Amino acid sequence: MISGGGYLGKTETACAAAAAFEDVWRDLHRQLLPPPVEGTRDLFVPVAYCRTPVRATPKGLCTAVLDYFGAPHPKTLNGMIRAVRDSLRDHRTTALLLDDITRLRLHREDDQDTLDLIRELMDLNVTLVLVGVDIPSSGLIRGGYPDPRTGQLIIPPVRSGKSFNPTAATQTERRFDLVDLDPFDYDTTEGMTAFLDHLAGIEDRLRLFRSWAGMLTDGEMPEYLYDRTRGIVGLLKRLIEDGCADAIESGAEQLTPEQLATIPIRLGNLADRDPDAGEVPEIPKDVSPPQTPKKPSRGRNKAFDDQGTPPAADA
Structure with a gap:
C-alpha cells in the first residue's frame, strides 16, 4: 500500500517503479520467448494499472481491469470475474496497480464487496499495489496491526456485509507493506x-x-x-x-x-x-513574497551649502 496526501506524487512514484520492474522483466522474458496466447491483444503485460471507480462496485472494478487489457465484458458478474482472472493469467501479469483505493467506503455494501474482490485477486499469482490518500485513516485497514517481527501490517478479513465471495469470511490474514509518502519537510x-x-x-x-x-x-x-x-x-x-x-x-x-x-x-x-x-489538497492562501529590506539612504553632506547672507546684527 502506498499512502499519502493529495498531489504528493504517489501515482507517479508507483508507476515509475513499476516501469523499471517491467523493463527488467521484459528483458528476462525475451530470453524465454513465452508462447503466444490466441485471442489476447498483447502477449506479455507484466504490469497492469487501473483506477478505482468513484462509486465502486465489483462490476465497475472488473470493467476497469478488462478495459486496460481491451478484453470483452461478460454480462454476468461471475463471468466478469472469470474474465479478469483469465486476462491476468493470459497476459502473464505480475503486478496489478489499483489507484485511488480510498474511494472505497466500507459503510456501503457495494464497497465491501469490491474490497472482497480485491482480496480474492490476491489468490492469483499477482502482486497488488494499492495506492490511495491517507489509507490508515480510510478504514480499509481497520483492525490491522503491525507485526512486531517484520513491521508489516496484518489485515484480518472483512466479516460484515453480504458478498458474492462466499469464502471472504474464512480467508487467512493478509499482509501489506505500508509506504507513507509525506510532503517535503522544511523544519529539519x-x-x-x-x-x-x-x-x-x-x-x-x-x-x-x-x-x-x-x-x-x-x-x-x-x-x-x-x-x-x-x-x-x-x-x-x-x-x-x-x-x-x-x-x-x-x-x-x-x-x-x-x-x-x-x-x-x-x-x-x-x-x-x-x-x-482527500484527492484534492488545500491550497495555502495569503502568502506574500519576501520583502527585501531597503538600505537606509545616506544623508547629504551640507558643509559647503550656501546658507545666504547673514543678518547685519550677526555680521
Missing part, C-alpha cells in the same frame, strides 16, 4: 536538503533565457516556494509551470518571488478526482 536539515535538491533538479530542466544558476535554490526563493506549496510536489509543479508560461509570455524569461506572487495555483481539471477521498 535533512528535509531542507531534500527540498533544495528537488528544486535544483527542476532548475536544471528549465529553459528560460534569463535564468541563472540558483534561481530556485538561492536567497528567499526556496522558503517562498515552500510557503506557497507546503512542500507538496503537485502544487509546486503547477506553480512553476504556470510561472514559466507567464515568464515566456511577458518576456521576463526568469522566475522571481514577486512574479510568482501574481500567479494563483490552479489544479486544472478536477472532474476525475474525488474531493471526499
Whole structure:
C-alpha cells in the first residue's frame, strides 16, 4: 500500500517503479520467448494499472481491469470475474496497480464487496499495489496491526456485509507493506536538503533565457516556494509551470518571488478526482513574497551649502 496526501506524487512514484520492474522483466522474458496466447491483444503485460471507480462496485472494478487489457465484458458478474482472472493469467501479469483505493467506503455494501474482490485477486499469482490518500485513516485497514517481527501490517478479513465471495469470511490474514509518502519537510536539515535538491533538479530542466544558476535554490526563493506549496510536489509543479508560461509570455524569461506572487495555483481539471477521498489538497492562501529590506539612504553632506547672507546684527 502506498499512502499519502493529495498531489504528493504517489501515482507517479508507483508507476515509475513499476516501469523499471517491467523493463527488467521484459528483458528476462525475451530470453524465454513465452508462447503466444490466441485471442489476447498483447502477449506479455507484466504490469497492469487501473483506477478505482468513484462509486465502486465489483462490476465497475472488473470493467476497469478488462478495459486496460481491451478484453470483452461478460454480462454476468461471475463471468466478469472469470474474465479478469483469465486476462491476468493470459497476459502473464505480475503486478496489478489499483489507484485511488480510498474511494472505497466500507459503510456501503457495494464497497465491501469490491474490497472482497480485491482480496480474492490476491489468490492469483499477482502482486497488488494499492495506492490511495491517507489509507490508515480510510478504514480499509481497520483492525490491522503491525507485526512486531517484520513491521508489516496484518489485515484480518472483512466479516460484515453480504458478498458474492462466499469464502471472504474464512480467508487467512493478509499482509501489506505500508509506504507513507509525506510532503517535503522544511523544519529539519535533512528535509531542507531534500527540498533544495528537488528544486535544483527542476532548475536544471528549465529553459528560460534569463535564468541563472540558483534561481530556485538561492536567497528567499526556496522558503517562498515552500510557503506557497507546503512542500507538496503537485502544487509546486503547477506553480512553476504556470510561472514559466507567464515568464515566456511577458518576456521576463526568469522566475522571481514577486512574479510568482501574481500567479494563483490552479489544479486544472478536477472532474476525475474525488474531493471526499482527500484527492484534492488545500491550497495555502495569503502568502506574500519576501520583502527585501531597503538600505537606509545616506544623508547629504551640507558643509559647503550656501546658507545666504547673514543678518547685519550677526555680521
